[in-house]
Amino acid sequence: xxxxxxxxxLGIATLIGDENGVSEISVSDEGEASAxxxxxxxxxxxxxxxxxxxxxxxxxxKLNPKGTDFQQKVWQSLLExxxxxxxxxxxxxxxxxxxKAIRAVASANGKNPLWIVxxxxxxxxxDGSLTGYAGGLWRKKWLLEHENPSPQQSLF
Numbered sequence: 001x002x003x004x005x006x007x008x009x010l011g012i013a014t015l016i017g018d019e020n021g022v023s024e025i026s027v028s029d030e031g032e033a034s035a036x037x038x039x040x041x042x043x044x045x046x047x048x049x050x051x052x053x054x055x056x057x058x059x060x061x062k063l064n065p066k067g068t069d070f071q072q073k074v075w076q077s078l079l080e081x082x083x084x085x086x087x088x089x090x091x092x093x094x095x096x097x098x099x100k101a102i103r104a105v106a107s108a109n110g111k112n113p114l115w116i117v118x119x120x121x122x123x124x125x126x127d128g129s130l131t132g133y134a135g136g137l138w139r140k141k142w143l144l145e146h147e148n149p150s151p152q153q154s155l156f
Contacts, residue, residue, distance in 0.1 A: 002038035005031050006045055008052055010139050013115065015041050015048075021064030025115045027135050051116065057083035057147070065113045074108035081122040084148040088126045110134050116143065 001023070004015045012031035016024040022044045037045050043061045050056035065075060077095055081087050087095075089109075093102040109120040110132060121143040125131040133140035 002040050003034075004037045004041045004045055005034045006037075006048065007033045008048070010135070010142060013048065015044055017041055017044065017064065021062035022114065022117070023064045023066055024113045025117060026113075027115055027139065048116070052146075054146070059117045063114060063117065065118065067108075067111065067113065070104065071108045071111055074105055075112055075114075075118045078109065078112070078118050078120055078123070081119055083119075086122050086124045086144065089123055089131075090126050092123055106132060122147075 001016055001018050006013050006015070008027065011027045011029050012033065014024070014026050014028065014031070015022060017040055019040055022041065025044075025048075044059075047056055047059050047061055051059070065072070067075065073096065074092075077092060080095075089102050089106050090099065092109075093099050093105045096105060106123075109123055112118050112120040112134075115135060121133060121135075121140045123132075130137050130140050130144070
């Protein structure tokens, strides 16, 4: 496995992966960007930089997240949430076929190993609140605003 660290507006992102794909992306308040990016992570780094610059709204590099079959199913459903849109935990549970699984779905969202790329930040509470985000609610708010900026209001 190779590792790279990149500077983002939300902190230092850690990318871990190999020729089978990127298996982990996380963010931290501490650390320094890598001087050299391993070739197997080059495309992921490029696409994440494009995302933060506002030039990308989807990711095409190879993913290889590790998790249970249920977690994989939940993460796959997250990939279906369109850029700039949100879904509630209840809606996600219904899509997965079991409204009673809402807590299990929320738990699987919280174990998402691919920050931003598998967009768990797009899942909100039924009342519209920004609930449950492992990276911190301020990061979730930033990401949602980045993906769906409010148009500037005219003064006249």
